[in-house]
Amino acid sequence: xxxxxxxxxxxxxxxxxRLVRETYDFEKRQKIADSEEGFSREVWGQLAELGxxxxxxxxxxxxxxxxxxxxxxxxxxxxxxxxxxPYLATVVLGGGxxxxxxxxxxxxxxxxxxxxxxxxxxxxxGEPDGRYETAHVRATAEKVGGGWKLTGRKSVVxxxxxxxxxxxxxxxxxxxxxxxxxxxxxxxxxxxxxxxxSTPAIDGTRVAEIALDGVEIAEDAVLGTPGxxxxxxxxVLARAVILLSGEAVGAMNMAVDTTVEYLKTRKQFxxxxxxxxxxxxxAVEMRIALEEARSLAILAAARLSEPRDVxxxxxxxxxxxxxxxxxxxxxxxxxxxxxxxMTWEVPVAHYTKRLVxxxxxxxxxxxxxERFAALSDAAA
Amino acid sequence: MDLNFTPEExxxxxxxxxxxxxxxxxxxxAKMKGGKRLVKDDYFRWHQALSKRGWLATNWPxxxxxxGWTPVQKHIFDEECYSAGGPRILPFGVNMVAPVIMxxxxxxxxxxxxxxxxxxxxxxxxxxxxxxxxxxxxxxxxSAVREGDHYIVNGQKTWTTLGxxxxxxxxxxxxxxxxAKPQQGISFLLIDMKTPGITVRPIILLDGEHEVNEVxxxxxxxxxxxxxxxxxKGWTYAKYLLTHERTGIANVGASKAAMLHLKAIARDQMxxxxxxxxxxxxxxxxxxxxxxxxxxxxxNLRVLAEVQSGGAPGLESSIxxxxxxxxxxxxxxxxxxxxxxYALPFQSEALDGGFNGEPVGPxxxxxxxxxxxxxxxxxxxxxxxxxxxxxxxxxGLGL
Numbered sequence: 080x081x082x083x084x085x086x087x088x089x090x091x092x093x094x095x096x097r098l099v100r101e102t103y104d105f106e107k108r109q110k111i112a113d114s115e116e117g118f119s120r121e122v123w124g125q126l127a128e129l130g131x132x133x134x135x136x137x138x139x140x141x142x143x144x145x146x147x148x149x150x151x152x153x154x155x156x157x158x159x160x161x162x163x164x165p166y167l168a169t170v171v172l173g174g175g176x177x178x179x180x181x182x183x184x185x186x187x188x189x190x191x192x193x194x195x196x197x198x199x200x201x202x203x204x205g206e207p208d209g210r211y212e213t214a215h216v217r218a219t220a221e222k223v224g225g226g227w228k229l230t231g232r233k234s235v236v237x238x239x240x241x242x243x244x245x246x247x248x249x250x251x252x253x254x255x256x257x258x259x260x261x262x263x264x265x266x267x268x269x270x271x272x273x274x275x276x277s278t279p280a281i282d283g284t285r286v287a288e289i290a291l292d293g294v295e296i297a298e299d300a301v302l303g304t305p306g307x308x309x310x311x312x313x314x315v316l317a318r319a320v321i322l323l324s325g326e327a328v329g330a331m332n333m334a335v336d337t338t339v340e341y342l343k344t345r346k347q348f349x350x351x352x353x354x355x356x357x358x359x360x361x362a363v364e365m366r367i368a369l370e371e372a373r374s375l376a377i378l379a380a381a382r383l384s385e386p387r388d389v390x391x392x393x394x395x396x397x398x399x400x401x402x403x404x405x406x407x408x409x410x411x412x413x414x415x416x417x418x419x420x421m422t423w424e425v426p427v428a429h430y431t432k433r434l435v436x437x438x439x440x441x442x443x444x445x446x447x448x449e450r451f452a453a454l455s456d457a458a459a
Numbered sequence: 460m461d462l463n464f465t466p467e468e469x470x471x472x473x474x475x476x477x478x479x480x481x482x483x484x485x486x487x488x489a490k491m492k493g494g495k496r497l498v499k500d501d502y503f504r505w506h507q508a509l510s511k512r513g514w515l516a517t518n519w520p521x522x523x524x525x526x527g528w529t530p531v532q533k534h535i536f537d538e539e540c541y542s543a544g545g546p547r548i549l550p551f552g553v554n555m556v557a558p559v560i561m562x563x564x565x566x567x568x569x570x571x572x573x574x575x576x577x578x579x580x581x582x583x584x585x586x587x588x589x590x591x592x593x594x595x596x597x598x599x600x601x602s603a604v605r606e607g608d609h610y611i612v613n614g615q616k617t618w619t620t621l622g623x624x625x626x627x628x629x630x631x632x633x634x635x636x637x638x639a640k641p642q643q644g645i646s647f648l649l650i651d652m653k654t655p656g657i658t659v660r661p662i663i664l665l666d667g668e669h670e671v672n673e674v675x676x677x678x679x680x681x682x683x684x685x686x687x688x689x690x691x692k693g694w695t696y697a698k699y700l701l702t703h704e705r706t707g708i709a710n711v712g713a714s715k716a717a718m719l720h721l722k723a724i725a726r727d728q729m730x731x732x733x734x735x736x737x738x739x740x741x742x743x744x745x746x747x748x749x750x751x752x753x754x755x756x757x758x759n760l761r762v763l764a765e766v767q768s769g770g771a772p773g774l775e776s777s778i779x780x781x782x783x784x785x786x787x788x789x790x791x792x793x794x795x796x797x798x799x800x801y802a803l804p805f806q807s808e809a810l811d812g813g814f815n816g817e818p819v820g821p822x823x824x825x826x827x828x829x830x831x832x833x834x835x836x837x838x839x840x841x842x843x844x845x846x847x848x849x850x851x852x853x854x855g856l857g858l
Contacts, residue, residue: 208729278804278819280804281805284803414843417593423663423664428665
């Protein structure tokens with residue numbers, strides 16, 4: 080067993096951490112999150128230049144051929160800087176689906192543009208009453224003439240408003256919660272009969288509501304085999320959970336460090352807060368939660384290339400456990416900062432918002448705890 | 460032992476309900492139910508309705524215009540108000556500075572300020588905390604130096620809730636920097652917010668809202684007769700005020716309303732094709748917090764009964780503060796979690812009363828994540844929960 084990073088992984092870590100540290104301070108992050116688009120084209124260009132937009136893709140398509148650990152590394156750095164650029168939506172979700180299901184021509188065209196920073200993607204999958212169920216798809220895809228017609232609603236689509244191309248899941252057969260029968264379709268942002276409503280999310284990111292009212296697309300906009308896309312979706316979501324686990328660890332690390340530093344400097348009753356044992360213990364509990372989260376993130380990252388049952392057990396363990404630990408660290412970071420931790424101007428409040436809201440992406444603590452129980456039971 | 464309300468108390472509850480039905484403005488009720496932003500005029504109209512009915516100053520003795528209610532009646536009133544969607548009664552004037560003026564103020568102060576609080580001429584805010592004096596309030600540094608018939612005030616207060624609306628601020632100021640103990644050099648001063656030299660700066664909270672402020676004093680001239688009681692005795696008055704701040708600290712009424720709302724959300728939200736309230740995990744979380752809330756309510760009623768028969772709450776108020784805030788926080792936490800992905804979108808403009816844009820997700824979704832983050836303040840303010848535990852350990856358990 081070896082927990083050390085490879086030479087390439089160390090370089091990746093240095094590269095992405097340096098970028099975040101040197102060009103993405105809190106003030107800049109706030110400005111970017113507050114801007115019209117909600118992310119920075121300049122930062123996106125830097126990510127492309129450094130090759131970071133190709134981390135998970137094969138080298139044939141300009142990628143770095145990275146695996147789970149590499150995604151975790153990128154996520155951790157992004158968590159440290161609370162990066163709001165659409166990496167998850169474009170690279171991990173959108174790019175991942177194209178990589179796993181696309182034709183050679185699609186991969187050539189789309190992945191090339193993604194890696195080069197010229198194209199943004201979003202995965203329009205969630206639906207108003209779908210909550211966290213991966214197989215829940217009510218939107219329909221109907222064969223018409225030489226193409227397909229899409230009808231339905233998609234909700235809380237990460238960076239849906241910023242994407243050039245949406246990858247829309249829609250059902251070609253089966254009941255609304257069947258794993259079989261789900262297709263994926265490429266839809267341009269300007270498609271007719273597509274309505275998109277973009278809003279900020281409370282953690283500084285962006286999400287969109289999408290209505291497809293008979294959106295017609297050509298046959299070459301089909302991704303993979305209509306009806307047989309579930310397993311690719313699940314695999315891409317596993318990658319997403321790994322990136323988010325890294326992100327949570329990075330943000331928790333910052334929250335713990337900032338809090339410990341604050342306890343040492345803030346004085347009340349004539350001494351530093353760090354002198355109060357009850358606060359020492361709380362800080363220790365935060366640090367323990369961070370280490371547990373890191374362990375779960377590493378586990379899930381390392382299991383990404385394993386068979387489905389092994390992989391998904393680790394994914395659900397990470398998403399459930401980290402959801403719990405991240406919320407604890409976030410809440411306590413504010414509590415130990417006192418009133419100042421409640422204010423917009425301090426980074427810790429924003430770390431907490433991200434740490435708590437991560438639980439609302441791709442299944443929360445409860446969802447994954449149940450899923451873990453089922454997977455664990457099936458494996459035994 | 461009889462845990463039922465008396466027939467008189469039941470009748471009183473009906474009377475309160477009838478009042479709320481007829482006098483709580485519908486638009487305010489709708490805003491409260493929808494978790495919308497309240498503006499000053501909303502508070503004003505609600506307070507005005509209460510004032511007209513003689514129910515604004517529920518803690519005041521009859522001689523000053525209070526209704527003369529028992530603690531149990533106040534509890535019933537509170538519960539019914541929240542249940543009907545009444546905003547909280549802003550405590551700064553009626554429940555904070557007023558009791559101090561009644562107990563320690565001069566006759567002139569009583570005659571001038573109390574009626575103006577009761578008829579809503581004056582809005583008050585609180586000048587206690589400072590950047591360096593939070594939990595350790597007695598270390599405050601905002602100074603007041605006597606010059607002739609004035610005090611000259613210099614310094615800064617912070618976390619001043621709704622200070623942007625206030626006409627007056629009651630302040631703890633340091634009048635004797637050389638006192639042997641920090642508690643001994645503090646005075647209680649009433650200051651007109653329009654006095655030259657006062658600057659109010661908004662503090663935006665993590666949810667993007669302007670709820671609290673910094674208040675700066677730069678050579679502010681305050682008439683000497685605006686001091687309450689004696690110079691350097693302010694700490695005694697401040698502690699007296701804090702005991703009043705504790706009245707209703709458990710916030711049972713607000714939490715019961717939040718519990719009902721949470722259950723309604725859990726019935727509406729779907730998980731795997733079934734209402735979320737039928738999901739075993741979530742159902743158990745709901746049950747646990749509801750049980751905790753029942754225990755809190757009983758504890759609160761026990762304390763009220765004790766007060767009604769002449770006792771004074773001791774460590775119980777700290778217990779009520781700790782558990783009351785933890786339960787309220789948990790309720791907002793569960794409401795956020797109940798929404799699933801729809802907790803993420805944050806349409807700030809949807810929280811304005813006149814919003815007629817396109818809502819995202821279910822109509823109750825918009826304020827939930829924001830409320831969860833905002834409620835983190837509960838375990839920090841009014842003496843953090845850690846401080847409350849210190850109080851119980853020391854004063855309650857003798858440790």
